[in-house]
Amino acid sequence: MLEPFAAHLTGELGRSPHTVRGYLADLRSLLAHLEETGHEVAELDVLLVRGWLSRARAAGASRATIARRVAAVRAFTRYLHREGVLATDPGPRLASPAQRRSLPTVLDERQAADALAECVAQSPTELRRHAVVETLYATGVRVAELCALDLEDVDRERNTVRVVGKGDKERTVPVGVPALDALDAWLAGGRPELATTASGPALFLGTRGGRLGVRRAREDVHALLGAAGADCGPHGLRHSAATHLLNGGADLRSVQEYLGHASPRSTQVYTHVSVERLRDTYRRAHPRA
Known part of the structure; x- marks a missing residue:
């Protein structure tokens, strides 16, 4: 039953391989729970899911x-109801827990500039490392999208x-000159050294x-930024890029398109980061602060 559901997730819903693996792992746990409690899949209801x-x-x-897990079950029960396995879909009655939205950890503009300015790239892997970090920071793409x-x-x-982002949605992202220069260096002196007959069209190659x-x-990201004393991961660079755009005056809608967010709610977390800069400016400049 999980095999055709996995095909449904990939082919019809456009879910990423990472999401499909996570959903299937959750659902195997749910099916094991049903077996332990003596129930069939056709008996799946809200109470059984809540118990799990x-x-x-x-x-x-x-x-x-x-x-x-709630998201995985909702997709699964919707599919089972469509296929006639379940008479009714219990998914809409499942409540997802409220998420505590913490402020993203970001580099400030000086940290990012200093870390990239200190990069010395000579070997193929160093050239790739520099190009990877510059491209992530310039475009704000997810690490899977970069690869x-x-x-x-x-x-x-x-x-x-x-x-090409989540759900196979395509977007075009501008790239700055430093990132293009790093890509040129990688393509000229790094990629040819690592390429094989099986490399195909991939922009970035492994060893x-x-x-x-x-x-x-x-x-690569941790190695380059950590060596410069500004360690953060690819998602931290994505947060940093979005925050620096907002700090520079970009509107929220443009940043939403830049990041490939389906909903503006996903992008609004960055306003909480930028509002700290606004508060500082207000306290320093406003006569009635």
Whole structure:
């Protein structure tokens, strides 16, 4: 039953391989719970799901884990109802726990500039590391989106990158000159050294010539920024890029499109970061502060 559901997630809903793996792991746990309690899938209802979620909470599952499990079950029960396995869909009656939205950790503009200015790239892996960090900071793309980039996705005439994001949604993101220079250096002196006949069109390559993996890209980011005393990961660079755009005067709608957020609610967290800068300015400049 999970195999056709996985195909549904990938083919019809456009979910990423990472999301599909997470959903299937959650649903295997749910099916095991049904088996332990002596129930069939056709009997799946709100009470059974709540019992399963309660066990997870008692075992120490975080709010984020519970929210992901609820999302997985909602997609699964909707699919089962459509296929006639369930007479009614209990998914809409499941409440997802409220998430505590913490302020993202970001580099300030000086930290980012200093870290990138100190980068010395000579070997192929160093050239790749520099290009990866510059591209992440310039475009605000997710690390998985970066690793999926192909050579033809970089448009030097328009100074843009074509990105395929969540749900196979495509967007075009502008790229600054420093990032393009780092990409040129990688393409001239780094990629040819690592490329093999099996490399294909991948923009970034691993040491064996295959497409750069997400884990290795994260390691590249931590290695370069950590050496400059400004350690943060790829998502921290994404947060930093968005925050610096807002600090520079970009409107929220433009930043939403830049990041590839489906809803402005996802982008609004950055206003809480920028409002700290506004408060500081107000306290220093306003006569009645």
